[in-house]
Each structure stands twice: as C-alpha cells, then as structure tokens.
Amino acid sequence: MNAGEDHILGELSDADKDALIARLWRDLQDERARSKELERQRAPQSGNPAQDSGQLLKKLQQASAGKRSLRQVPTGFGLRLSRALDFVSARVLITIAVLIALVFALDFTIGRYQQYRLDQKRMAELRLQHAAYEGMLSRWSMSRTSRIRNPTG
Numbered sequence: 001m002n003a004g005e006d007h008i009l010g011e012l013s014d015a016d017k018d019a020l021i022a023r024l025w026r027d028l029q030d031e032r033a034r035s036k037e038l039e040r041q042r043a044p045q046s047g048n049p050a051q052d053s054g055q056l057l058k059k060l061q062q063a064s065a066g067k068r069s070l071r072q073v074p075t076g077f078g079l080r081l082s083r084a085l086d087f088v089s090a091r092v093l094i095t096i097a098v099l100i101a102l103v104f105a106l107d108f109t110i111g112r113y114q115q116y117r118l119d120q121k122r123m124a125e126l127r128l129q130h131a132a133y134e135g136m137l138s139r140w141s142m143s144r145t146s147r148i149r150n151p152t153g
Helices: 001-013 012-042 049-071 074-149
Strands: none
Touching: none
8 A cells, every 4th residue: 555545544433434345345245246247157068167177278288289299309309409509609609718818928928028029129229339349448548548548649
C-alpha cells in the first residue's frame, strides 16, 4: 500500500471498512465461480481438466517434435561443432596473444639496438674529441718545452 491508500483507509469508519471487506470477498467468490465455470465449459466430456491439459501438452510436444525432426541436426554433430568452435576461438585468441607478445619483443629489441647505436656514436665522438684535445695538448706542451729550452726563440 502507498500513502494515498493509507489516507483513504484511514478516513473510513470501522463499519465502512467491514462493508468494503465483505464486498471484496463477494467479488472474489464471484470471480472464482466464473473461473470454475469457464474451466468446466472448456473441459472435454471426460470431465477431468488436469487430464485434458496433459493431453493437450502431449499433442503440442508431438507436433513440435515432428517439426523439429525434419530440420534437426544430430546431437553429436552439434556438440562436436560447438567444441570445435570453442577450440578455434581459443586458437585464435592464443595466436593473437602470441602476436602481441612478438610485437612487444620486437619493439624492445629495436629500442635496445637503437640505444646501442647511440652509445657507439657517443663513444666515437668522445674518442674524436679526446684525440683532438690530446693533439692540442701535445702541441702546446711541445711549444712550451721548446720555449723553456730556447728562451730567445
């Protein structure tokens, strides 16, 4: 019940509530009687509605089984096909995962190679710079020693 229904019931007197309950009870009894009458009219001459519904269910199952047998794939085949599709999808996923791993490994390898080449280039530049400074230093020291030995120059 919601608040609106609570408010309506709260305004009714006890006699009105009793009358409402009695009217609802009569309506329920009338609907039950009408429902039983409809079941009795629908029931076959056997007089057992439960048995009739069971027969109707059997007829429906037989009719659907007849239609299904015309286009039904053998159960073993369907099961094998399902497993095969699972295997194929698993193989595809594994293949994709391996390819992604290979791409990452290749990227790592390329990065390491580029770093190695940059290190080699820096070392070559440092050697060249060292050789240039060494030659400059040796010339400077030679000119200085020659000045010291021969001050008149």
